[in-house]
Amino acid sequence: MTVNISNMTRVFDAPDGRIVAVDDLSLTIDDGEFLTLVGPSGCGKTTTLRCVAGLDTPTSGTITVDDRDVTNLPPQERDVALLFQDIALYPHMTVRENMEYGLKIAGVPEDERRESIEEAADLLQIGDQLDKMPASLSGGQQQRVALGRSLVRDPSVFLFDEPMSDLDAKLKRELRPVVQRITDEIGCPVLYVTHDQEEAMTMSDRVAIMDGGELQQAGPPKEVYDEPTNDFVGEFIGQPAMEFFDAHVESANGTAAVALGGHTISLDASADQLEGYVDRDVRVGVRPQHITVADATEGIEAEHVLDEPLGDETHSLFETEYGNVTVVTHADFDGDDGGEYGLVLERSETQLFDPASGVRIF
Amino acid sequence: MSAPTESEQRLSYETRDRLYQVALYGSAALFTFIILFPIYWMVQNAFTDSQAVITEFAWFPSPETVTLENFSVLTAGAVPTYVINTIVVTIGTIVLVVAVSLVAGYGMARFRFKYKESFAQFLLLGYMFSPIVLGLPLYLIWSETGLLNARIGLVIALSAISMPFAVWLMWKYIQTIPESMEESAWIAGASRWRTFWDVVVPQTKPAIVACALFAFAIAWNDFTFAQILLPSQDSTTFAPGIMRLIDQGGYTSWGDIMAVSFLMTIPPLLFAYFLQEYLLKGFEVRTR
Structure with missing residues (x-):
């Protein structure tokens, strides 16, 4: 699978005029590639992700997955997985039911569901949490459940919307390799949105920096660090700032x-x-x-x-x-x-x- | 003579505290008495011989006059019909109110449409009118449309007056459920309708209980609408029915009336007692 975003623009109508959230963005995510979209808040990275997920529709431009034009498809028909910032586990379902939900909708038989859930739970080290309610788990465990929920569905595109921004630094460092292992396992294109340049640098195959709705630069972490195309990228990537x-x-x-x-x-x-x-x-x-x-x-x-x-x-x-x-x-x-x-x-x-x-x- | 403020100051802290306690418990006891005494009187009379209620006055029931005979009225004449009508109308109202408020509340919480705020305020306008003002036009409309003397007619009227509150409550409650939960279900392949059932409705349980209790209280205790919209003797509910028992002229059996009233008081008490925890949860707006 390859995700191809071409000339995508998203304009919102606001009371005081129009807001151009994403401006003529073109970006390709190859099969198995981990691409991070990074930038300050309001730069259009989340809007881009929501357009790829089908939760929002571009004003102009197209999004294709392989040869399929998905620009105007509803989220149900896109076969994507999305990890939300607020995790969004269903509080009235057990961990198992949470992980099972997508498979149930897809009509996977029960014994197959059980098998893939247990496999995913073992991989994520939450095998003993399956019958608990999400509220009784820690933030990190909840994040693992959310990962598992996406993993069992074996999606054709995996999206992340700042999934770690509510976690503390230690937990972030613990989860990063887990995320990388899971995305490697699925092997599909990954679009990871974050405002944290450290996360972007450490996890990605390629980093795409956005500002003001426009793509500033896209390239491997080392490249955007060493050879920023402009002063914004130079300042945004690297700690402390240039x-x-x-x-x-x-x-x-x-x-x-x-x-x-x-x-x-x-x-x-x-x-x-x-x-x-x-x-x-x-x-x-x-x-x-x-x-x-x-x-x-x-x-x-x-x-x-x-x-x-x-x-x-x-x-x-x-x-x-x-x-x-x-x-x-x-x-x-x-x-x-x-x-x-x-x-x-x-x-x-x-x-x-x-x-x-x-x-x-x- | 010293000024009142000085004499107040002279009271020790302990005395003042005691006075405060006396005033507090005294007023509480007074109000409790005023509220509970009629209920006590109803219960007492329900278990007292019908003749004795009229001829002898007694603060407390005496062994000679205590009887269960009054409860036989439940199987006599129109009373069973009244009770059944009340139950049917109440259940109907609860079901309709919960179903409509869930859908309407979801729509208001999740969809943008023009004049939404004005629409919500307009909903509350219904509470500006007394039931009798609304009831009389309804009588005319219902008699034209054949809903008069039909239980469904009363269910519609009672649902209509319960609805604004129920819709508001559901709207505000659903707003507290993160939208990302629904989005997560859509991405997993669930349709909007299925997501509503699987993800939203189970989480609104406290609000459903609160709406149901509110509709229950409106429907179970309704007098005006039932009196107007169910005029026929054998289609009416308990409240107007008991009024007609009294008005039947000549001999009024207070014992019978109190027995029926007593039985009709029990369900609301049970509801309020067992569901109060849910009710409170329904009214509290969650932070997450």
Whole structure:
């Protein structure tokens, strides 16, 4: 199975005008591929998912599963599975009845139902919970039941709508491999919606970043991290977020350099590569991992604000003429409050963005 | 002479507390007496010899006059018909009210349509009119349509006055059920109707009980509509029926009337007692 979303737009009528929730989105999810749709709230990721599920209908554009056009089909006829944010187990049914419901609707005989439920329950380690009511289970167990409910149906597309956003960090880490095992087991295209970039990075084959209803970039986790197409992706992916500085491009003997904070950083690029940007303003983006703290004589002038020790590393906050800047420092780093430092950007990790469009130019 | 506030202050905390307790329990006892005494009187008379009720006045039943004879009225004359009519009409009203309020409440909770809020407010307009104001036009309409003296006619009228409350309750209750549960069932292949039955209805049990109890109270205790819409002697229900027993002229057997009244009081008490937990749950709006 392959899911193909092409030129999909979804417009909502609101009291104060029209809201374009999804704007001309084209995306393909291959068979067995785990694709994560990530972005801030209101970016259109959930609307996209609901259109694929059949709970919403695109204003224009098409959605196909293999060669079947499902754009206007009701959810009952799509053979998809969806894991909801609020889990949505039926509170008046036992765990077994919850898992059985879809099979019952499909008219699967009872002994077959029993068999596949027990198989799924074993895989999810909830075999001893089958006769309990959902309310008596913990959040993580409920999530496993919901996974099992989808697993037994063997859907042709598996959708996830921020299923872990109500769980605590430890439980999330515990469930991630479970989700991956289950989706591998089914082997169908997976569309996973989340606002948590860490979830997106750790679980996906491919990450698609959305903002303002538009697709910003889609690619493997490493690629979107290393080579963001624009400053939004650069800032959204990666923890702590990428820092940006306004700078000016200069050319010295054919080699490009950027001037910022009274310093010049020469780049691994010739002036020709930055054609059109020489002698113009750009935004420089660097990840906090690639900024080092030095004496006040070097780099960008910075005043130390606070340290957040995490044990293995420390996040230090500085105030500069470009605003607040976070730097990942050594675990033992302990800055003087109000002390003057200099921030040095790692030359090879410096990225350049167009100040108007935000597109990455180097 | 000291000012009243000072004398109040001079009362010790303990005395004031005791006074408060006396006032509290005293007023509670007074109201309980006012409410319960007529019921006591009804029960007492139901078990007292018909002659004795009229000729001798007694606060307490005496062994000589206690009898079960009055209850034989249940098998005499029109009384069994009254009781059966009441039961049939009440059950009919409950079934109709629950069925319609479930569907209407679901529709209001899940579908968007124009002027929904105005429609909901309009529903409540029915409570602005007294039963007699509604009953007389209904009499004219029912007599034209042949629903007069038919139990179904009364069921429709009683359902109509129970409905606004029941629909509101069901609407608000269904709103508390997460829509994702239904969506999950649709995705699993269940039709909207099947989802309604399998997922929504089982979860509205407390609201169903609350609506049923409300309809029960309206139908079981109704006097005005039954009096107007079931004018014939042998088709009417208990409340107007007992009125007619009294009005039959000449000799009124209070013992008989109290015996019937007593028996008709038992079902509401049992209902209220056994279902009160459900009733409270039905009225509370869930947080999840």
